[in-house]
Amino acid sequence: MATELIGGVEIHVDEEGFMTDPGEWNEELAPALAKEIGIDELTDGHWKVIRFLRDDFAKEGQTATLRRVSTMANVPTKDLYQLFPKKPAKKMSYIAGLKKPVGCV
Secondary structure: OEEEEEOOEEEEEOOOOOEOOHHHOOOOOHHHHHHHOOOOOOOHHHHHHHHHHHHHHHHHOOOOOHHHHHHHOOOOHHHHHHHOOOOHHHHHHHHOOOOOOOOOO
16 A cells, blocks of 8 residues: 655555545645645635535545535535535545545546
C-alpha cells in the first residue's frame, strides 16, 4: 500500500490518492488535502459537507454519493459544485479522507 506525505503527515493512499484508512484523517489535515486539489480555503459550507460525510461514513460504512449529501445534508447540488468545482463527489470525499463514492468515475 502506498503512502503520501501531505501537510507533514504520512497517510496511506490508493492508486488515485484517496486515503485508505479513515482513521488517519483529522480536521487539521483537511486544509492540506484541500490545497492538494486546488481549494485554497475551507469555508463553513465546506465544513458542513465534510463533517456530514465523516458522520455518514461512520454510520453507513461507505462514502455518501452526491445525491445523498444533497438530500441528507440539505445542501443543493448547485452549491456542491460551487464548493467543490468540476468533480464535487471526488473532491469532497478526498478532503474528508474517505474513499471515492461507489459509482464515481
